[in-house]
Amino acid sequence: MSGSTSAVGPVRVEARGWGWRHAGRLRWALDGIDLRIAPGERVLLLGPSGSGKSSLLHALAGVHGGDDEGEERGSLLIDGARAGGARGRAGLVLQDPDSQVILARVGDDVAFGCENLGVPRDETWQRVAEALDAVGLDLPLDHPTSALSGGQKQRLALAGALAMRPGLLLLDEPTANLDPSGVAEVRAAVARVLDRTGATFVVVEHRVDVWVDLVDRVVALGSDGRLLADGPPDEVLERHREALLAAGVWVPGAPLPIERRADAAGSRSAQAILVGEQLAVGRRRGAVVRAGLDVALAEGCSTVLTGPNGVGKSTLALTLGGLLEPLGGRVAASAPLAGRLVPEPIRWRSRDLLTRIGTVFQEPEHQFVASTVRAEVAVAPHALRLSGAEGSARADEVLTRLRLDHLAGANPFTLSGGEQRRLSVAAVLVARPRVIILDEPTFGQDRATWLELVRLLRELVDDGVTLLAVTHDAAFGEVLGDRRLDLVASDDAAASAPTGSAQ
Amino acid sequence: MVSSAPRLRFVDRVNPVTRLAALVVLTTPLLLTVDWLSAAVALGIELVLFALAGVTPKLLVARTWPILVSAPIAGLSMLLYGQPEGTEYWSLWLARITDGSIELAVAVTVRVLAIGLPAALLFLRVDPTELADGLAQIAHLPARFVLGALGATRLVGLFVEDWRAMGLSRRARGIGDHGVIRRVATMAFALLVLAIRRGSKLATAMEARGFGSDTPRTWARVSTVGGSDAALLAIAAAVAALSIAVAVWAGTFNPVWS
Numbered sequence: 001m002s003g004s005t006s007a008v009g010p011v012r013v014e015a016r017g018w019g020w021r022h023a024g025r026l027r028w029a030l031d032g033i034d035l036r037i038a039p040g041e042r043v044l045l046l047g048p049s050g051s052g053k054s055s056l057l058h059a060l061a062g063v064h065g066g067d068d069e070g071e072e073r074g075s076l077l078i079d080g081a082r083a084g085g086a087r088g089r090a091g092l093v094l095q096d097p098d099s100q101v102i103l104a105r106v107g108d109d110v111a112f113g114c115e116n117l118g119v120p121r122d123e124t125w126q127r128v129a130e131a132l133d134a135v136g137l138d139l140p141l142d143h144p145t146s147a148l149s150g151g152q153k154q155r156l157a158l159a160g161a162l163a164m165r166p167g168l169l170l171l172d173e174p175t176a177n178l179d180p181s182g183v184a185e186v187r188a189a190v191a192r193v194l195d196r197t198g199a200t201f202v203v204v205e206h207r208v209d210v211w212v213d214l215v216d217r218v219v220a221l222g223s224d225g226r227l228l229a230d231g232p233p234d235e236v237l238e239r240h241r242e243a244l245l246a247a248g249v250w251v252p253g254a255p256l257p258i259e260r261r262a263d264a265a266g267s268r269s270a271q272a273i274l275v276g277e278q279l280a281v282g283r284r285r286g287a288v289v290r291a292g293l294d295v296a297l298a299e300g301c302s303t304v305l306t307g308p309n310g311v312g313k314s315t316l317a318l319t320l321g322g323l324l325e326p327l328g329g330r331v332a333a334s335a336p337l338a339g340r341l342v343p344e345p346i347r348w349r350s351r352d353l354l355t356r357i358g359t360v361f362q363e364p365e366h367q368f369v370a371s372t373v374r375a376e377v378a379v380a381p382h383a384l385r386l387s388g389a390e391g392s393a394r395a396d397e398v399l400t401r402l403r404l405d406h407l408a409g410a411n412p413f414t415l416s417g418g419e420q421r422r423l424s425v426a427a428v429l430v431a432r433p434r435v436i437i438l439d440e441p442t443f444g445q446d447r448a449t450w451l452e453l454v455r456l457l458r459e460l461v462d463d464g465v466t467l468l469a470v471t472h473d474a475a476f477g478e479v480l481g482d483r484r485l486d487l488v489a490s491d492d493a494a495a496s497a498p499t500g501s502a503q
Numbered sequence: 504m505v506s507s508a509p510r511l512r513f514v515d516r517v518n519p520v521t522r523l524a525a526l527v528v529l530t531t532p533l534l535l536t537v538d539w540l541s542a543a544v545a546l547g548i549e550l551v552l553f554a555l556a557g558v559t560p561k562l563l564v565a566r567t568w569p570i571l572v573s574a575p576i577a578g579l580s581m582l583l584y585g586q587p588e589g590t591e592y593w594s595l596w597l598a599r600i601t602d603g604s605i606e607l608a609v610a611v612t613v614r615v616l617a618i619g620l621p622a623a624l625l626f627l628r629v630d631p632t633e634l635a636d637g638l639a640q641i642a643h644l645p646a647r648f649v650l651g652a653l654g655a656t657r658l659v660g661l662f663v664e665d666w667r668a669m670g671l672s673r674r675a676r677g678i679g680d681h682g683v684i685r686r687v688a689t690m691a692f693a694l695l696v697l698a699i700r701r702g703s704k705l706a707t708a709m710e711a712r713g714f715g716s717d718t719p720r721t722w723a724r725v726s727t728v729g730g731s732d733a734a735l736l737a738i739a740a741a742v743a744a745l746s747i748a749v750a751v752w753a754g755t756f757n758p759v760w761s
Contacts, residue, residue, distance in 0.1 A: 094708060098701075100708040102708060103653070103654075103657070104657060105632065112714070115721050116713035118719050125723065157708070321675065324671065349679075351680055359675040361668060365700075367672035367676060383677030384677065413700070428675075
C-alpha cells in the first residue's frame with residue numbers, strides 16, 4: 001500500500017503435526033497436519049463440513065477462546081512464532097456478515113482494530129481511508145453500518161482486517177451468505193487487496209469456482225481430519241475429483257447428477273392453487289415494500305422467485321404463505337386448498353395452516369422451538385392432535401428420510417449448517433402441507449447437502465406438492481424452475497409486476 | 504434513534520458523560536426533599552432552559568410522553584393513599600383525600616416531572632459510540648467493559664429482527680394459536696439462545712481485530728470536555744441550589760430523613 005512505511009511483509013505459516021479437538025468431543029477434528037505456506041502464497045483450503053477447516057483458520061488468527069472451546073496439539077507457527085501470540089499479524093473475515101459489524105459507523109468500525117493495536121490516531125485514520133479505498137467502499141466515514149448490504153458488510157470486515165496491516169489474510173467462507181452480486185463484490189475486493197498488499201492468503205470455501213483463479217495452491221482435508229491433497233489447483237481438482245465431490249466440495253465443471261423435472265412442460269396448464277391479487281407487501285403496517293403484484297402459484301408445479309436483494313422477495317413469500325398480512329390487495333387459496341375455510345390464508349388458524357402451507361425460513365434457528373431434533377419434528381403432529389402412534393410414525397419417517405435419525409436426541413442449535421437446514425425442512429414436511437414455501441433453502445450449503453435437498457424437493461413436487469422457492473441459486477432454478485417469477489427493482493415502475501407468471 | 508432526534512442548542516455540544524454528571528447534580532438534591540415548591544421551581548427553570556435549547560412543546564410531548572403520563576398516575580396514588588393530614592374531603596375504604604394527601608400528590612407529580620424530563624431531554628441525541636468514548640476516556644471506566652457493552656448495543660437491532668421472524672415462524676409451525684404469554688415465554692427463551700450465539704460470534708470478530716490484547720489501546724475519536732461542559736454542570740448546580748433555597752426560605756423544605 002502507498003505510504004505504508006510500517007507495513008509488515010507477508011508471513012510464513014508452518015504447521016507441524018498440528019491437531020484440534022473441539023471441547024467435549026472424543027475425535028480430533030484435525031490431526032497430524034504438516035503444512036508450510038510460503039510468504040505471499042495464496043491457498044484455498046477445502047474439506048468436508050466439520051473437518052476443522054474453520055478451527056485451523058481461527059487458530060491462525062489466534063481467536064480460539066481457550067480450554068472451553070477445545071484443545072490443540074502440535075505446533076502452529078507464523079514467521080516462526082506461535083500463532084496468535086502476535087496480534088494483528090493475521091486478519092480474519094468470518095462467514096456471517098451481520099455478526100462482524102462491531103460499531104455503528106463505517107469509519108469507526110474500520111478503525112477498531114487499529115485502536116486495539118495501539119496505532120496512533122493520525123495514522124489510524126490514514127489507514128482507515130486506505131483500507132476503505134482498497135476494498136472499494138466509497139462511503140462517508142459516518143455512514144451507518146446498519147444500512148450496508150451483505151456484500152458491503154463483508155467488504156467492511158475485510159477493510160477492518162486490512163487496516164491492521166496483517167501479513168496473513170484469512171477468510172472463512174466469506175461469501176456463503178451472499179447473493180451472486182455480493183459474491184462478485186467481495187471477490188473483486190479481495191483480489192485488489194492481495195495485489196496491493198501481497199499478503200499471504202488462506203481462504204476456506206466450498207464454492208471453488210469463486211476463488212480458484214485467485215489462488216495458486218489448493219489444500220484439501222479429508223473426513224479423517226488429515227491432509228488429503230496439496231498442490232496446484234488444476235492438479236488437485238483433477239486428481240482428487242471424486243474424493244472432493246464426496247466431501248461436498250463444489251468442484252468446478254462437475255455436472256450435477258440430477259435432471260430438470262421431466263413433466264415441467266406438461267404442468268403448464270395447471271390450476272392456480274394460491275393467488276395474490278393487486279398485492280401490496282411489507283413487514284409492518286405502513287411500510288410497503290412492493291405494491292400492485294399479481295402472482296399465481298400453479299398447483300403441482302415448482303416456482304422459483306428471483307430478483308435483486310431488498311426487492312421484497314422474502315416478504316412476498318411470507319405474505320403468500322399466510323404469515324404476513326397483505327398491506328393491500330389479497331391472497332386467496334383455491335377452494336380445494338382452503339377446504340372448509342375462508343380463502344385468505346392470513347385468516348386461518350396456525351394449526352390449519354400446517355397441513356396447507358408450510359414455510360421453511362431462511363434462518364433455520366428462527367424456527368426451532370424444541371430442545372431435541374425429535375421433539376422439533378413432533379411439534380406439528382402434536383399441534384395437529386394426531387394420535388401418539390401416528391405422530392411418532394410420521395416423525396420417524398421424515399427423520400429417516402432426511403438422515404437425521406442418528407441425531408434424534410441432539411439439540412437443534414448444536415447441529416451443523418447442513419443438518420439444521422435438513423431439520424427445518426423435516427419439521428415442515430411432517431405435517432404434509434400441500435404447498436411448501438422455502439426462503440433461500442440452498443444458501444451456504446455444500447454440494448452433498450445441496451444434492452440431497454434438491455432431490456428431496458423434486459420428489460415432493462413429483463408427488464404433487466406445490467413448491468415456491470425464493471432463491472439466487474441458478475442451479476436450483478435449473479432443476480426446480482418449472483415456473484419463474486422475477487421480481488424487478490421497484491423504481492422500475494413499468495415493470496413492477498413480476499414477469500413470467502403469465503407464460 | 505439518534506438520527507431522528509432533533510438537534511438541541513448548547514446541549515449537543517456537551518460530552519454525554521458530562522450530561523450524565525449534570526443530571527446527577529441536578530436531581531440528587533430533589534430526591535432528598537419531598538415538597539412541592541422545590542420541585543416546582545426546578546421544573547419551571549428546566550422548562551425555560553430546554554425551551555431556549557430548542558425543545559418545542561410538540562417535541563416535549565413526543566419524546567417524554569411516558570413521563571408526562573406516569574407523573575399524574577404517581578400523584579393519583581398519593582392523592583388517594585398518601586399520609587392523611589388536615590381536612591378530609593372524601594373517603595372510600597382505604598382511600599382518603601385530605602389536605603395532606605393533596606399536597607403530597609402535587610409534590611410527587613411535580614417531582615417526577617422535574618427529575619424525569621431532564622433525564623429524557625438531556626439524552627435525546629446521545630450516540631452510544633460517543634457515550635462509550637466519554638465513559639472510557641473521560642470517566643476512565645475500563646475500556647474492555649465499555650467497548651464490550653458498546654458492541655452489544657449493536658446487536659439489539661438484530662434481536663428485533665430475530666424476534667419478528669420467530670413470531671412468524673411460530674405461526675408457521677402450528678403453535679401460533681397458543682396464548683400470548685406462553686408464546687412470548689418460549690420465544691424469549693429462543694431469543695436468549697440466539698443472543699448468546701450472536702454474542703459469541705461478535706466476541707470472536709472483536710478478538711480477531713485485536714480486542715482484549717495486552718497492548719495499550721489508542722482512541723481514534725477524542726472525547727473532550729470544555730467550557731460547555733463546565734457551564735452545564737454550573738447550571739445544574741445552580742438550579743438545584745436555587746430550588747432547595749427557595750423551599751427552605753418559604754418553609755416548605757421537607758427532607759426525607761425528617
